[in-house]
Amino acid sequence: MPQRANIPDGQAILRVTDLVKRFDGRAVLDGVNLEVRPGETLVVMGGSGCGKSTLLRHMIGSMRPDEGRVELFGHDLAELSEDRMDLLRKRFGILFQSGALFNSMTVGDNVALPLREHTNLDDDTIDIIVRIKLELVGLRPAVDRMPAEISGGMKKRAGLARAIALDPEILFYDEPSAGLDPVTSAEIDQLMMDLSGKLGVTSVVVTHEMDSAFRIADRMVMLDRGRVLKIASRSEFEAIRDSAPSGDETTDLIRQFLRGESQGPITRRRQDTGYAEDLLEAADGER
Amino acid sequence: MSDGVGKRGAVRALGARVLGGLEYLGGMALLLGAAGRWAYRGAVSRKVRFGGRALAAQMVRVGVRSLPIVVLVQAFIGVILALQMSPPLKPYGQESQVAVIIGIAGFRMLGPIITAVVLSGFAGASIAAELGTMVVAEEIEAMQAMAMNPVRVLVVPRVLATLVMMVLLTVIADLMISLGGWAVSRAVLGPRVYVGYWDRMRDALVYADFVTGLILAGVFGTLISLIACHEGLKVSGGAEGVGRATTMTVVYSIVAIISAACVFTMIFFVYEI
Numbered sequence: 346m347p348q349r350a351n352i353p354d355g356q357a358i359l360r361v362t363d364l365v366k367r368f369d370g371r372a373v374l375d376g377v378n379l380e381v382r383p384g385e386t387l388v389v390m391g392g393s394g395c396g397k398s399t400l401l402r403h404m405i406g407s408m409r410p411d412e413g414r415v416e417l418f419g420h421d422l423a424e425l426s427e428d429r430m431d432l433l434r435k436r437f438g439i440l441f442q443s444g445a446l447f448n449s450m451t452v453g454d455n456v457a458l459p460l461r462e463h464t465n466l467d468d469d470t471i472d473i474i475v476r477i478k479l480e481l482v483g484l485r486p487a488v489d490r491m492p493a494e495i496s497g498g499m500k501k502r503a504g505l506a507r508a509i510a511l512d513p514e515i516l517f518y519d520e521p522s523a524g525l526d527p528v529t530s531a532e533i534d535q536l537m538m539d540l541s542g543k544l545g546v547t548s549v550v551v552t553h554e555m556d557s558a559f560r561i562a563d564r565m566v567m568l569d570r571g572r573v574l575k576i577a578s579r580s581e582f583e584a585i586r587d588s589a590p591s592g593d594e595t596t597d598l599i600r601q602f603l604r605g606e607s608q609g610p611i612t613r614r615r616q617d618t619g620y621a622e623d624l625l626e627a628a629d630g631e632r
Numbered sequence: 633m634s635d636g637v638g639k640r641g642a643v644r645a646l647g648a649r650v651l652g653g654l655e656y657l658g659g660m661a662l663l664l665g666a667a668g669r670w671a672y673r674g675a676v677s678r679k680v681r682f683g684g685r686a687l688a689a690q691m692v693r694v695g696v697r698s699l700p701i702v703v704l705v706q707a708f709i710g711v712i713l714a715l716q717m718s719p720p721l722k723p724y725g726q727e728s729q730v731a732v733i734i735g736i737a738g739f740r741m742l743g744p745i746i747t748a749v750v751l752s753g754f755a756g757a758s759i760a761a762e763l764g765t766m767v768v769a770e771e772i773e774a775m776q777a778m779a780m781n782p783v784r785v786l787v788v789p790r791v792l793a794t795l796v797m798m799v800l801l802t803v804i805a806d807l808m809i810s811l812g813g814w815a816v817s818r819a820v821l822g823p824r825v826y827v828g829y830w831d832r833m834r835d836a837l838v839y840a841d842f843v844t845g846l847i848l849a850g851v852f853g854t855l856i857s858l859i860a861c862h863e864g865l866k867v868s869g870g871a872e873g874v875g876r877a878t879t880m881t882v883v884y885s886i887v888a889i890i891s892a893a894c895v896f897t898m899i900f901f902v903y904e905i
């Protein structure tokens with residue numbers, strides 16, 4: 346087992362409390378509460394633009410909450426100095442939605458960068474670690490390529506190799522398998538499961554791919570209108586997915602999302618909010 | 633619309649402009665402070681790194697690429713000065729003083745200022761474009777998430793490199809202005825000007841002429857690189873934002889260079905340096 350510093354068993358490694366974030370007065374996150382337990386894989390779901398990436402940015406301390414708190418490894422992120430925050434940053438890894446590789450460096454240098462920055466390892470050792478990490482994501486042949494020369498899927502895998510360079514205790518993934526072919530996507534899933542199963546890495550995964558979500562999740566959380574609609578174990582979500590319509594708004598909404606159906610509460614809501622308001626606004630403009 | 637509303641609107645717009653300007657200066661001051669702090673920490677502590685490699689790379693990029701242009705442009709400045717100054721001096725039989733004028737005007741002001749303008753187009757614009765592109769591609773955010781402070785990793789090496797290169801290029805610029813003046817004297821203006829050219833220049837110049845020029849060069853280099861980093865790091869809105877940042881970097885740099893030159897010249901004048 347890797348050491349998991351000062352987190353007693355059963356306690357949360359990450360806790361989000363009443364998190365509110367507004368952009369231009371519009372609350373994108375509107376009172377989010379959730380916990381991530383050591384060693385688990387938590388999948389975050391929700392419609393496009395519902396604030397999943399924003400939630401992730403708060404979890405890694407790159408955005409400050411307007412209200413509420415984010416505690417990582419038992420520290421309130423808002424109260425940490427920049428130097429203390431940097432110490433925490435070395436203990437987690439993040440895979441950005443776009444991969445976010447440094448375009449001026451080769452794939453290998455991208456993976457080596459955190460090692461060069463934060464360890465005192467010599468160049469040969471770093472080189473070996475880089476090759477191991479790239480082999481893990483199936484990218485060893487691309488070590489000397491520039492990010493501009495590789496495909497979107499390869500960028501994501503390279504980003505993952507960089508995220509695990511320092512053997513983090515917790516990993517954040519923003520849509521790791523979006524835009525990948527089914528086989529590559531399944532390989533990434535397998536890799537994520539290996540990391541959590543064999544190395545005990547805690548994972549928070551934002552994803553739209555339901556197959557992948559049900560493969561990797563221990564627990565799942567569904568966001569809607571800036572709040573947590575439901576947070577529960579995978580089996581509970583499976584039960585909802587496989588159940589018949591119940592007439593309960595929340596359950597039906599989740600079922601529609603999980604099944605990816607075009608009819609249901611989500612569609613109805615879109616129809617009866619937006620449209621009428623749009624017309625009224627247009628009428629206001631006329632006057 | 634009544635006149636009153638128009639006037640109030642204008643006052644409000646002016647107020648917003650002034651506030652915006654102050655905010656910009658404040659942002660620059662904060663960046664300067666942060667860069668200074670990191671540079672200091674890097675100097676005193678072995679734990680804080682920004683990489684000798686990065687510094688060297690930036691120096692090559694800032695300096696080597698601008699060198700040919702600086703050499704060319706500054707030689708032309710020498711030629712222009714010599715050709716323009718000799719006719720008005722001729723009636724007094726003082727054409728020989730061309731060497732003195734070139735020395736003082738070149739070393740004190742034209743050397744550093746023209747070099748700085750070249751550098752703001754070369755180094756400033758490319759730094760702003762580079763950092764702006766990194767912002768757009770989420771690279772800066774990724775860097776922060778990896779516990780690498782962008783000021784330490786990106787701004788400090790660029791500011792140091794631009795400062796050092798600006799000073800070195802100015803030494804070369806001084807030389808080129810003098811050479812340009814000498815060459816055109818030799819070719820066109822005749823022996824009264826070019827015989828004893830270097831002796832006259834050396835006798836007339838004092839240390840302060842050379843040193844104040846280099847001080848200015850350092851100030852200009854710091855200004856250019858800070859403006860470029862500031863503009864680059866605050867880019868938002870994709871490729872268009874990057875384009876705007878590069879343009880504004882050059883515009884603001886030139887304004888800053890000439891304003892600083894004016895202020896420093898006043899100071900040197902008052903203290904008779």
Ligand SMILES: Nc1ncnc2c1ncn2[C@@H]1O[C@H](COP(=O)(O)OP(=O)(O)OP(=O)(O)O)[C@@H](O)[C@H]1O
Nearest residue numbers: 368369373391392393394395396397398399400442
């Ligand atoms: N820096 C920002 N400034 C202003 N608005 C923002 C900012 N970041 C995000 N938003 C807005 O917040 C909302 C949520 O964005 P976010 O990227 O978190 O969504 P998401 O759930 O990750 O969507 P997707 O599934 O498409 O990636 C969007 O409406 C977006 O326009």
Ligand SMILES: [Mg+2]
Nearest residue numbers: 397398442519
């Ligand atoms: Mg997103």
